[in-house]
Amino acid sequence: MLKPESTIGILGGGQLGRMLAMAAARLGLRCHIYSPEADSCAFDVADAVTVAAYDDEAALARFAEAVDVVTYEFENVPAQTAAVLAAHREVQPDPQVLAKTQDRLIEKQAIAALGIATAPFRPVDSAIEAFAAAAALGVPAVLKTRRLGYDGKGQRMIGSADEAAMAFAALGEVPCILEGFVRFEREVSVVAARGVDGTVACFDLTENEHRDHILRRSIVPATASAALEQEAQRIAERIATAFDYVGVLAVEMFAVRDGAGEILVVNEIAPRVHNSGHWTIDGATVSQFEQHIRAVAGWPLGQPVRHGRVEMLNLIGSEVNDAARWLTAPGACVHLYRKGEARPGRKMGHITRILPG
Amino acid sequence: MLKPESTIGILGGGQLGRMLAMAAARLGLRCHIYSPEADSCAFDVADAVTVAAYDDEAALARFAEAVDVVTYEFENVPAQTAAVLAAHREVQPDPQVLAKTQDRLIEKQAIAALGIATAPFRPVDSAIEAFAAAAALGVPAVLKTRRLGYDGKGQRMIGSADEAAMAFAALGEVPCILEGFVRFEREVSVVAARGVDGTVACFDLTENEHRDHILRRSIVPATASAALEQEAQRIAERIATAFDYVGVLAVEMFAVRDGAGEILVVNEIAPRVHNSGHWTIDGATVSQFEQHIRAVAGWPLGQPVRHGRVEMLNLIGSEVNDAARWLTAPGACVHLYRKGEARPGRKMGHITRILPG
Numbered sequence: 271m272l273k274p275e276s277t278i279g280i281l282g283g284g285q286l287g288r289m290l291a292m293a294a295a296r297l298g299l300r301c302h303i304y305s306p307e308a309d310s311c312a313f314d315v316a317d318a319v320t321v322a323a324y325d326d327e328a329a330l331a332r333f334a335e336a337v338d339v340v341t342y343e344f345e346n347v348p349a350q351t352a353a354v355l356a357a358h359r360e361v362q363p364d365p366q367v368l369a370k371t372q373d374r375l376i377e378k379q380a381i382a383a384l385g386i387a388t389a390p391f392r393p394v395d396s397a398i399e400a401f402a403a404a405a406a407l408g409v410p411a412v413l414k415t416r417r418l419g420y421d422g423k424g425q426r427m428i429g430s431a432d433e434a435a436m437a438f439a440a441l442g443e444v445p446c447i448l449e450g451f452v453r454f455e456r457e458v459s460v461v462a463a464r465g466v467d468g469t470v471a472c473f474d475l476t477e478n479e480h481r482d483h484i485l486r487r488s489i490v491p492a493t494a495s496a497a498l499e500q501e502a503q504r505i506a507e508r509i510a511t512a513f514d515y516v517g518v519l520a521v522e523m524f525a526v527r528d529g530a531g532e533i534l535v536v537n538e539i540a541p542r543v544h545n546s547g548h549w550t551i552d553g554a555t556v557s558q559f560e561q562h563i564r565a566v567a568g569w570p571l572g573q574p575v576r577h578g579r580v581e582m583l584n585l586i587g588s589e590v591n592d593a594a595r596w597l598t599a600p601g602a603c604v605h606l607y608r609k610g611e612a613r614p615g616r617k618m619g620h621i622t623r624i625l626p627g
Numbered sequence: 628m629l630k631p632e633s634t635i636g637i638l639g640g641g642q643l644g645r646m647l648a649m650a651a652a653r654l655g656l657r658c659h660i661y662s663p664e665a666d667s668c669a670f671d672v673a674d675a676v677t678v679a680a681y682d683d684e685a686a687l688a689r690f691a692e693a694v695d696v697v698t699y700e701f702e703n704v705p706a707q708t709a710a711v712l713a714a715h716r717e718v719q720p721d722p723q724v725l726a727k728t729q730d731r732l733i734e735k736q737a738i739a740a741l742g743i744a745t746a747p748f749r750p751v752d753s754a755i756e757a758f759a760a761a762a763a764l765g766v767p768a769v770l771k772t773r774r775l776g777y778d779g780k781g782q783r784m785i786g787s788a789d790e791a792a793m794a795f796a797a798l799g800e801v802p803c804i805l806e807g808f809v810r811f812e813r814e815v816s817v818v819a820a821r822g823v824d825g826t827v828a829c830f831d832l833t834e835n836e837h838r839d840h841i842l843r844r845s846i847v848p849a850t851a852s853a854a855l856e857q858e859a860q861r862i863a864e865r866i867a868t869a870f871d872y873v874g875v876l877a878v879e880m881f882a883v884r885d886g887a888g889e890i891l892v893v894n895e896i897a898p899r900v901h902n903s904g905h906w907t908i909d910g911a912t913v914s915q916f917e918q919h920i921r922a923v924a925g926w927p928l929g930q931p932v933r934h935g936r937v938e939m940l941n942l943i944g945s946e947v948n949d950a951a952r953w954l955t956a957p958g959a960c961v962h963l964y965r966k967g968e969a970r971p972g973r974k975m976g977h978i979t980r981i982l983p984g
C-alpha cells in the first residue's frame with residue numbers, strides 16, 4: 271500500500287494517461303508520465319514527465335527508480351519495455367497479462383479456457399489457412415492481425431473464402447486470427463476494477479454504439495435484464511481473477527439473441543481504463559480512473575454510486591467543434607483532451623450527460 | 628473568448644489553485660501557476676510553474692506574457708502585484724474588486740450602499756474609537772483588522788467596551804472594524820459565477836458549519852424556504868453585478884430570525900472560489916472551479932445540475948488520517964490536497980458524500 275503523496279508512474283501520454291493523472295491528483299498522489307511525444311496531452315497535469323522512446327532502457331530505468339509504482343494507459347507496451355521497468359519497480363497490472371491480451375489468439379484461448387463464450391475463431395498463418403478457416407467457420411467473418419490494431423485498424427470483413435486469402439495478403443501476411451461474425455442485438459461492456467487483495471468492483475453494464483469501429487456513444491444502464499447484467503459482471507470478475515489482475519480492465523461483449531432471451535459472447539479484453547468507462551467520471555462517485563489508481567497504489571477500491579441515467583458521447587475529429595454548444599446544455603459535462611489538430615478518427619474529447627429519470 | 632487549448636495563469640499554489648487547474652484541464656485548457664513556495668501543491672497538476680515572490684516584478688511580467696489571462700486563488704493579492712500583471716495581460720476578476728474586498732470596512736460600506744443588510748459596524752482607528760464603538764454598538768461584538776485575516780485570524784470577541792480597547796492593542800493597533808454580533812439561526816452561502824457577458828449562475832444555497840472559525844461541513848440544500856434561497860441568490864447576483872465581477876465569488880450570510888420568518892445578513896464576500904463550494908466538484912455537473920475558469924476564459928457559463936443531497940466535510944489537520952475509512956464508504960468522494968505535514972488548522976482535504984433522498 272503506497273504512502274499518501276506517493277508518485278504513480280504512467281507509461282503513455284494520451285487522454286487516458288491524462289485522466290488517470292487527474293484521478294491520482296484528487297487522491298493527493300503525484301504522477302510522472304513517460305511518453306515519446308514531447309507534446310503529450312497528459313503532461314499538462316503531471317508532476318513530472320519523461321520524454322523518451324519506449325526502447326530507451328536507461329530512461330526507463332531512471333523513470334522506474336523515480337516513481338513508487340508503474341502502470342500504463344495502453345495495452346501494446348512492448349514486452350522488453352515492461353521487463354526493464356519490472357526489473358526496477360513494481361509494475362501493475364503485471365506485465366504477464368499484457369502477453370495474453372496483446373495477442374488476439376492467446377486472449378481468445380484464455381477466455382475460452384475459462385468456459386466463457388467467444389466468437390468461433392481459427393488461427394491463420396498463411397493464405398491457405400485463411401481460405402480453409404473461412405470455409406470451416408463460414409462467412410461473413412473477420413480476419414484480424416493477432417497483434418496491435420485498435421479502432422478497426424488491422425482487420426478486414428470477409429465475405430468469401432477467396433476474400434480471406436486476399437485479406438491475409440492485404441494485412442501484410444502477419445499472424446492473424448479469423449473470427450466468425452457474431453450477429454448481436456447490442457454491444458455492451460463491463461469495466462471492472464480488481465484490488466491487490468483480490469476484491470473486484472464492477473461498474474454498471476454499459477451499452478455501446480460504434481461507428482466505423484470507433485466508440486461513439488455509451489449509455490448506462492444498458493438495455494439488459496438483471497440476470498444478463500449479473501452474468502456480464504460475473505464474466506468480468508472471472509477473467510480479472512483468473513488473470514490475477516490488479517487495476518481496471520474492460521470486457522467488451524455482444525448480447526446475442528438465444529431463443530426468448532439473450533446470452534453473452536466476449537469480444538475482447540482491454541487491460542486498462544477504457545473509453546466505455548468515461549461516463550464514470552461524471553456519472554459515478556468514484557471513476558474508473560480513480561479505481562485504477564487505487565488498485566495500482568494498493569489502496570482499497572471505492573464503492574461507486576451512479577448518478578441516474580448517464581450518456582457519454584465521444585467527440586471524434588472535427589466533432590470537437592461542436593463542444594461549444596454542449597458548454598451551455600443543462601446537465602452536460604464537457605471534456606476536451608488538448609489533442610491539438612482535429613484529425614479524422616482522433617478522439618478529441620467527450621461529453622457526459624446526466625439524463626432525467 | 629480564449630481559443631481552445633489556451634493557458635490560464637493562476638496566482639497562488641494552494642488547494643484552490645490545484646482544483647482550478649484540474650477544472651481547466653477538463654476543458655482542454657492549460658494552467659501556469661505562480662507561487663512563492665517551491666513545494667506548492669497546485670504545481671502537481673500545472674502545465675507550467677513559476678516560483679517567485681509576489682513582489683518580483685520581472686517574474687510577474689514574464690508570467691503574464693506567458694499566459695492568455697491571469698486569475699488568482701486568493702483575495703489578498705497585493706495591489707502592486709495586480710497592477711504589474713494588469714499592465715501586461717488581462718486580469719480577471721478585475722483587480723479593482725480586490726481593493727474593495729481586501730478591506731472589511733470598504734467591503735461592508737459597498738454592500739450597505741446596495742441596500743443589502745450587514746451586521747452593524749464602525750471603523751476603529753484608535754483605542755478610544757474602539758471603546759466608543761463598543762459602547763455605541765453594544766456587546767457582544769467582534770473587533771477585526773480591516774485587512775488580511777482568514778479562518779478567525781486577526782479578530783477578537785468583545786464582551787465589554789474596555790475589552791474593545793485592549794483588543795485593539797492586541798491586534799497590533801492597525802486599522803480595524805467593530806462589528807455587532809449577529810445572533811443567527813444558521814450560516815449559509817451562495818457561490819455565484821458571473822460571465823463576461825454579465826450572465827450570473829448561482830449554485831444552490833449551501834448551509835455551513837464552522838468550528839474554531841474554520842468551515843467544517845457544508846450541506847446542500849440548506850434548511851431554508853424557497854423565498855429565502857431566492858433572496859440569497861438575488862443578493863449574490865446584485866453584488867456580482869454591482870462589482871462588474873467576472874469569475875466565481877462567494878457571499879457568506881447569516882440567516883436571522885425575524886418574527887415568524889428569517890432574513891439574511893451578509894457577513895462577508897470572498898472574491899474567489901470558496902470552500903463552501905467544494906461540494907460542486909462531485910455534487911453538480913459543473914463545479915465552481917469550472918465556472919470560474921469558463922468565466923475568466925470568456926467562455927459561456929455552464930448550467931449545473933445537482934446530484935441530490937450533498938454533504939462536504941473538511942479534513943482539517945490530523946483529520947486527514949481519517950481519509951482511509953472514507954475510501955470505502957459507499958457514495959463518498961475523497962479529495963486529498965498533497966499538503967504535506969498535517970499541521971493543526973490546515974485544510975488537508977475534503978470528503979463529499981452524495982446522500983440518499
